[in-house]
Amino acid sequence: MTELSLIDVNKSYGDVRVLEGVHRKIADGTFFTLLGPSGCGKTTLLRIVAGFVSPTSGQVRFGSDDMTQVSPHRRGVGMVFQDYALFPDKTVSENVAYGLRARRVAPRDIRTRVSEYLERVGLAGLGDRLPSEMSGGQRQRVALARALVIEPRVLLMDEPLSNLDASLRVQMRDVIRSLQLETRTTTIFVTHDQEEALAMSDEIAVMKNGRIDQCGPPVDVYRNPETAYVADFVGSANLLPAERLGEDAGGLHRFRVLGTQAAGRIMRQSDDGRYLMVARPENLGIRPAAAPDSAPGDGQLSGRVVSMQFQGYRTSYRVALPDGRDLQVEAFGEAGAAKIGRGEEVIVSLGDTCVFVPEADS
Numbered sequence: 428m429t430e431l432s433l434i435d436v437n438k439s440y441g442d443v444r445v446l447e448g449v450h451r452k453i454a455d456g457t458f459f460t461l462l463g464p465s466g467c468g469k470t471t472l473l474r475i476v477a478g479f480v481s482p483t484s485g486q487v488r489f490g491s492d493d494m495t496q497v498s499p500h501r502r503g504v505g506m507v508f509q510d511y512a513l514f515p516d517k518t519v520s521e522n523v524a525y526g527l528r529a530r531r532v533a534p535r536d537i538r539t540r541v542s543e544y545l546e547r548v549g550l551a552g553l554g555d556r557l558p559s560e561m562s563g564g565q566r567q568r569v570a571l572a573r574a575l576v577i578e579p580r581v582l583l584m585d586e587p588l589s590n591l592d593a594s595l596r597v598q599m600r601d602v603i604r605s606l607q608l609e610t611r612t613t614t615i616f617v618t619h620d621q622e623e624a625l626a627m628s629d630e631i632a633v634m635k636n637g638r639i640d641q642c643g644p645p646v647d648v649y650r651n652p653e654t655a656y657v658a659d660f661v662g663s664a665n666l667l668p669a670e671r672l673g674e675d676a677g678g679l680h681r682f683r684v685l686g687t688q689a690a691g692r693i694m695r696q697s698d699d700g701r702y703l704m705v706a707r708p709e710n711l712g713i714r715p716a717a718a719p720d721s722a723p724g725d726g727q728l729s730g731r732v733v734s735m736q737f738q739g740y741r742t743s744y745r746v747a748l749p750d751g752r753d754l755q756v757e758a759f760g761e762a763g764a765a766k767i768g769r770g771e772e773v774i775v776s777l778g779d780t781c782v783f784v785p786e787a788d789s
């Protein structure tokens with residue numbers, strides 16, 4: 428169990444700044460996810476925590492221990508990689524035993540702990556197989572057992588699910604998260620898959636160009652994105668230009684949005700006073716314009732359905748607005764029962780859960 432501190436971590440390769448001012452405390456036992464597109468610095472940060480890469484400046488601490496100059500094999504980290512990185516000529520048990528042998532644990536204890544961890548990952552009885560005789564999901568379970576059997580201070584996982592097919596990926600999320608909760612190992616998990624990050628994490632750090640753009644529990648990051656980048660990267664979002672009109676009682680701000688008005692919270696102040704409204708597709712309402720009392724009122728926009736996809740429990744609509752923009756709307760339950768057809772005129776209500784972010788990215 429370890430609290431992990433990243434203290435003003437910077438990394439440059441020549442003139443290229445790969446990490447800039449990464450500063451974060453990760454509480455003991457947290458499942459912490461680094462989420463971002465390719466090239467934003469996730470793997471570099473993970474490798475700095477592991478000790479394979481030295482930061483240009485800054486510190487990595489495990490508890491009160493400064494690990495910045497400590498070599499990787501002395502940090503007590505367990506690692507799981509995308510490509511499993513198992514020894515192909517060693518059996519499953521030998522693979523799992525590797526870290527214990529290196530630590531000179533007594534052979535009898537090694538046997539006990541290896542079978543305990545094989546059981547924990549659901550591979551009891553398969554210890555004599557070679558990795559080549561296992562499926563992708565099973566190989567990743569071996570890698571997980573090998574990383575956890577040493578009872579690491581910190582577990583580091585670099586896109587561990589990316590090589591698995593879609594349904595196995597979803598199943599393995601559960602395996603990894605359950606084991607992490609059982610062992611309470613402080614974990615850093617790298618992914619570019621926002622769904623994976625939302626489903627598994629205690630905290631998500633959304634990275635952009637070597638910086639953490641926003642960090643928080645999944646529900647917070649999803650509901651209260653502070654930038655358009657985060658709103659767009661985590662879940663899908665309609666982003667509409669919004670002109671601030673003033674502040675209501677209760678701290679809500681009133682905006683003009685495409686000719687109508689909407690109120691909501693400002694998540695981060697804009698330097699130039701320009702904002703975007705973030706509206707999640709599932710928070711927008713949709714109804715036929717032909718219904719009685721359907722002139723668009725406050726907080727409503729008129730549009731026309733240009734595409735409709737019925738997906739059972741929900742229906743996804745794309746609604747074209749008169750100014751040429753499209754809105755994505757998701758309707759669930761009865762409202763989502765594909766009742767509105769392609770080409771129909773509709774009224775979209777903006778609802779009261781919209782938030783506002785600066786138009787310009789910081």
Ligand SMILES: Nc1ncnc2c1ncn2[C@@H]1O[C@H](COP(=O)(O)OP(=O)(O)OP(=O)(O)O)[C@@H](O)[C@H]1O
Pocket residue numbers: 440445463464465466467468469470471472619
């Ligand atoms: N050894 C290196 N020398 C020079 N540049 C490097 C080195 N390692 C990484 N980089 C650069 O640092 C940036 C961040 O790379 P990193 O692998 O950390 O990104 P990432 O977010 O993990 O992306 P991916 O998901 O594609 O692995 C990239 O622009 C990469 O080209």
